[in-house]
Amino acid sequence: MLTSTIERSIVNTKIVYFGQLLKSLISEELNSCIARIEYPEDFKIYMDNEPLLNLPDVIIIEVDENDNCFEQVEYIKAHPFLQGLIIILLGIKDDVEWRKKALELRVNDYYTYPFPIEDLCERINFLVKFRLIKPKLAELSQKVTAKYEIPIQKRIFDVIVSGTALFLLSPLFIFIAAFIRLESKGKVIYKSKRVGAGYRIFDFYKFRSMRQDADQMLHKMTALNQYANAEENVNGKSAFVKFKNDPRITKFGSFLRKTSIDELPQLINVFLGDMSLVGNRPLPLYEAEQLTTNEWATRFIGPAGLTGLWQISKRGQKDMSERERKELDNYYANNYSIFLDMKIILKTFPALIQKEQV
Secondary structure, eight states: OOOHHHHHHTTTOOEEEEOSSSHHHHHHHSGGGEEEEOSHHHHHHHHHHSOGGGOOSEEEEEOTTOTTHHHHHHHHHHOTTTTTOEEEEEESSOOHHHHHHHHHTTOSEEEESSOOHHHHHHHHHHHHHHHHHOOOHHHHHHHHGGGOOOOHHHHHHHHHHHHHHHHHHHHHHHHHHHHHHHHSSSOSEEEEEEEOGGGOEEEEEEEOOBOTTHHHHGGGGGGGBTTTTOTTOBTTBOSSOOBTTOTTBOHHHHHHHHTTGGGTTHHHHHHHTSSEEESBOOEEHHHHTTOOSTTTGGGGGSOBEEEOHHHHHHTTOTTOOHHHHHHHHHHHHHHOOHHHHHHHHHHHHHHSSOSSOO
């Protein structure tokens, strides 16, 4: 049995358990706060008929011998009153495809038996607490955007430089686009959602340097993440993702990255006002969601930029820690000026050629 400390830590958490293979084990340990659903036909009935004020905090779903597992997850994700429900999957067989599907559906965790029940309890405790305090990016955007306005002289400089550069580089853009299409199928410009100043979300442009199936390969490469073992990671997860000798990168894409030519389409973002020439790098949503604490959210009250302090300081060096990068971002947000911007721009050109493929 669990210790009394662990039992008390989840005593106010309502958990629903669906499945039969591990129910005796899990139910015995979580008996004081768990409800059980054994049959597929009862799953939707329970979810649809449970009073709003009595909805569970966590649902644990067995994957083995449950043909409807991922349909059940999709149902929860689509339900207007269940979208905040913490979903944990349990399995006896470690199936790669199941884990891939779970990742795509963004379940909160996936355990394969045998595992320490104490770990499961601690994870539940963390997820419940994190759900209560985790700010939503949309809410943060409304609160923070009003506090940041790009200085007029910085905006004028951005428009003039980016507009001129786009005009002069247009022949190069056509040449690069042709090479990308010749090497691999897919779109020439890679577009992704990024979070910039004030947690504002926008479409971020780059020349595609990876294989077309790069996003599908990402979940298999977690252990290769350059920042994976940082001590300050939240729950073992890194806020930044970076790989050395990334196997997803094409041969021509490797050249584009080494010379930073793949970044040139971001001049469009600068011209449109999504970001500035100099600032903190706009982050993917999954990275920005992990930087909402008081210590690290400071980076978002400064401008997002094409180049910045961390790029000219240690870009391409494997000893660039996650904490160092965060601290550089915070420093720029608190101290940016036109003079600092000019200094960074002048130092950016020597930093364009990277020593390592990261």
